Every structure is written in C-alpha cells, then in structure tokens.
Amino acid sequence: MADHAKPWTESMPDEQFQFIHDILAAPSPIGLEAAMTQGVLRPYMERIAPAGAAVRNFKGHAGVVLDTHPGRDDLFTVMVIGHADKIRMQVRSIGEDGKVWINSDSFLPTTLIGHEVSIFSEDPAAPGSYRRFDGGTVEALGAIHFADPKVRSGDQGVKKEQLYVELQVHGEEKKKQIEDLGIRPGDSILMNRPIRPGFSPDTFYGAYLDNGLGCFVAAESARLVAEAGGPSNIRVLFAAATYEEIGRFGSRVLVSEMRPDAVIGVDVNHDFVAAPGIGDKRMSPVTMGKGFTMSVGAIVSEQLNRRVETVARDNDIPIQRDAVGPDTGTDGMAGVLGNVDCAATSVGMPIRNMHTISESGCTRDVLACTHAVAETLKALDAEETEPGTLAERFRNQHPRLDQATPQRHPG
The missing domain is CATH 3.40.630.10 (Zn peptidases)
Incomplete structure (x- = not known):
C-alpha cells in the first residue's frame, strides 16, 4: 500500500x-x-x-x-x-537545392536523423519578432541507397557536417524559397517532441x-x-x-x-x-x-x-x-x-x-x-x-x- x-x-x-x-x-x-x-x-x-x-x-x-x-x-x-x-541546433547555411544545413551542437549526429524539428527564426523585417517553422526533419544521407558501403554496414558513422533539415521544398529556385521565408544562419532549431508517459509504470520520455x-x-x-x-x-x-x-x-x-x-x-x-x-x-x-x-x-x-x-x-x-x-x-x-x-x-x-x-x-x-x-x-x-x-x-x-x-x- x-x-x-x-x-x-x-x-x-x-x-x-x-x-x-x-x-x-x-x-x-x-x-x-x-x-x-x-x-x-x-x-x-x-x-x-x-x-x-x-x-x-x-x-x-x-x-x-x-x-x-x-x-x-x-x-x-x-x-x-x-x-x-x-541544447539546440542552428542553421549554418542554405544550399542551392533547398537543404538547410545545420550544426549538431551537443547531440550525436546519428541520434538526430529522421526526427521532426521546429525552426525558430527572427523576422528580418521586424527584429525582435520570431516565427516558427514546423514540418522539417533532420537528414544526412537521404536514403540508405545513397550511403557509402561503410555507413550501410555500420562501420562508419554520420558526420556532423552532413546534417541538414529537409523542408520538402521543390520547384524552381529552392534556395530563394527558403531565403524568402526569412530563415537565416544562426536561427535556432529544436526537437519537436513533447514528453509523454512511458511504457513502464511511473516513467516518461521525450526531449x-x-x-x-x-x-x-x-x-x-x-x-x-x-x-x-x-x-x-x-x-x-x-x-x-x-x-x-x-x-x-x-x-x-x-x-x-x-x-x-x-x-x-x-x-x-x-x-x-x-x-x-x-x-x-x-x-x-x-x-x-x-x-x-x-x-x-x-x-x-x-x-x-x-x-x-x-x-x-x-x-x-x-x-x-x-x-x-x-x-x-x-x-x-x-x-x-x-x-x-x-x-x-x-x-x-x-x-x-x-x-x-x-x-x-x-x-x-x-x-x-x-x-x-x-x-x-x-x-x-x-x-x-x-x-x-x-x-x-x-x-x-x-x-x-x-x-x-x-x-x-x-x-
């Protein structure tokens, strides 16, 4: 009791x-x-x-x-x-193909891949005002089919320089589409994962x-x-x-x-x-x-x-x-x-x-x-x-x- x-x-x-x-x-x-x-x-x-x-x-x-x-x-x-x-990730740069290249801060790069994130961006036209962009995921390889054989076998890991946020941008001028949103180097990125009760009694998990x-x-x-x-x-x-x-x-x-x-x-x-x-x-x-x-x-x-x-x-x-x-x-x-x-x-x-x-x-x-x-x-x-x-x-x-x-x- x-x-x-x-x-x-x-x-x-x-x-x-x-x-x-x-x-x-x-x-x-x-x-x-x-x-x-x-x-x-x-x-x-x-x-x-x-x-x-x-x-x-x-x-x-x-x-x-x-x-x-x-x-x-x-x-x-x-x-x-x-x-x-x-701990947060940050935007490093934006690629011509619309990839938002990021740093990994205090995360192991391999723990980030595939997870949903939110980008918090200061409005360039209104300093001090922030916007939130949801729907992105952290990626590094795109697909196992494109990975080096050593990565596919587990003999080699993912480097932090390979990480980017996938925002599903398509069409013409992908980089400009991202830049027009006002996303810039230095913007903060957080995991989009609220806590929830765990499987075992009196436990919980999340970011x-x-x-x-x-x-x-x-x-x-x-x-x-x-x-x-x-x-x-x-x-x-x-x-x-x-x-x-x-x-x-x-x-x-x-x-x-x-x-x-x-x-x-x-x-x-x-x-x-x-x-x-x-x-x-x-x-x-x-x-x-x-x-x-x-x-x-x-x-x-x-x-x-x-x-x-x-x-x-x-x-x-x-x-x-x-x-x-x-x-x-x-x-x-x-x-x-x-x-x-x-x-x-x-x-x-x-x-x-x-x-x-x-x-x-x-x-x-x-x-x-x-x-x-x-x-x-x-x-x-x-x-x-x-x-x-x-x-x-x-x-x-x-x-x-x-x-x-x-x-x-x-x-």
Whole structure:
C-alpha cells in the first residue's frame, strides 16, 4: 500500500505531470530561454510565493529568481538552481537545392536523423519578432541507397557536417524559397517532441528533460516550502538559470550578483547502470527508479551534503551517491566559477539517453529530489536558531580527516 506521507513512493499526480510537460514544452534554446522562464516559471512562482517574496528578472539574460526575502543580505542565503536553456541546433547555411544545413551542437549526429524539428527564426523585417517553422526533419544521407558501403554496414558513422533539415521544398529556385521565408544562419532549431508517459509504470520520455526537470524541482520545492509557512530564518533563492549548456554562464551571473552562502544545483544525471557499454567501466551504480542523486567530489561541500543526506535518511527519501571527479558538470559549480565563497552541492535525477529525442526518467525520482531539496531547506531554516549560526558552523565545522576514527576488521 502506498504511503501517502511519502509522495516519492506513489505515482505523480496528473497536475504535477502536466506542469513538467508545460516546462519541457516551452521552446527555450540557449540564449532564448524566456518562453520557459517568463512564460511558465515566473507566473507559477508568483502564484505560490510566500508573503513578502518577490520574483526577479535580469537585463542581460532571461533567468528568473524567486527571492523569499528581498534585500535581506544579512540572512544566510541558499540558492536552488535549475537551468532553463535547451541544447539546440542552428542553421549554418542554405544550399542551392533547398537543404538547410545545420550544426549538431551537443547531440550525436546519428541520434538526430529522421526526427521532426521546429525552426525558430527572427523576422528580418521586424527584429525582435520570431516565427516558427514546423514540418522539417533532420537528414544526412537521404536514403540508405545513397550511403557509402561503410555507413550501410555500420562501420562508419554520420558526420556532423552532413546534417541538414529537409523542408520538402521543390520547384524552381529552392534556395530563394527558403531565403524568402526569412530563415537565416544562426536561427535556432529544436526537437519537436513533447514528453509523454512511458511504457513502464511511473516513467516518461521525450526531449529536453535536461534540464527542465531541474527547473521543476526548484519551482516545486519553492511551493512545498511556501506551503509549510515559508522560511523564517534564512533567505532562499529559487532560480532558473540560462546558458548552462555552453559553459554554465547564467548561474555564474546569478551567484555573482546575489551572493548566496550555499548553492544547490539541480540537474539530470546519467543512469550509468543502463548505459550501453558503461557497466564494465565501474561507474557509480546510479540508476533510474532508485531515488535522487547527490554528487560527491569536485567542489562539493561535505557539510552541505551531510545535511542533505541526513534529511533523506530521516524522511526515508531514497538517495544515490554519485562520484563526480573534478567537476560536477552542473550549476552546482556556480559558486566557484562565479568567484563566490559558498558551500555547494549538486543533486538530481538519473535519466537515460541524455541529449537525445528519447530522454527517459522516473517520476518517483523527480519527486524524491523535490522533497529532499524542500526538506533540506526546512532543516537549514530550523538550524539557524540565531543570526549567524549557520555561517559560523559552515566556516568552522569542515571535516577533519586527521581526526578520523581508526577502524579494524570486525573479524
């Protein structure tokens, strides 16, 4: 029987799943993230914000932050960051035969072929106004009959320079037909694939789980904290950053400007157990369906991790440890990259097929991550019994391995 006090043990309610759908469906390519941040997240944040909170926009990018205590720089401040930008393809050039040549960005070229895409093009006659062109597919070979024998046998792959969007243009002056539409080099291209429930229970699949799911966790943890009365002793910044996929630049700006004392980056993670050809490399045994993940290594604060792990244990929230080596690979690095002294960690959800059109996840992992973040924030708020308590503890309670307890084999 499901434990109704533990939502991560149950199927996600339809309303919550629809919210994930709406976040992931928002066209939010790198540099053009406002559809997600301003169109979906900001209205939601304004609706669930606790009394006195404010939602902030920025000049140079489309990031958004729900600030529980605007102007209270004296409070211990925690930032929870997801990133709203999606990897995208871009138009490179237009061929005489009407082919729209594109780059592959962070996609494997072979994963793109045959999939439907949408081109988002700024109107040359009205800068700042955008149009959407649907009905195109990504191609590279045209047909197996035209492929090199090595490609047909699988001995050779498809090169990124071979990729183009097929818009079915025919007739005379094919290139001019495309140019007359106003499609130009640099226009963004996104997969046209909304998420949908998966075959297995509590699963879903589609494009761009990376990283609308992190933004969902930030927004939903904000709701949970607000419904519990909001933080009284600490300031929390629930953020959707930009530019993560090209170097985590948006989160650097956020932490540099808002100076949090602690950062919790939320991003998707890999299901290493299910990844083809990875199991024998002895990666962390992180897998879909067994809970949220917590990074260990790189710049991660063991003090912050200790609090996350304690909350997970005390609330029976399933948690998986992920060894990340020199870099978390997420916005959890923002404090260091933004040259801000803050404790940082990275949490997330294991998914399969990252950076493809068929990314797959488990709703129970998403709920586990959401509630772990919310409960960690509540615990930090309760720990700040007097102003400065948390800051003092984070400064003076770094783990001392020279004080580690010697252990012997139990025999």
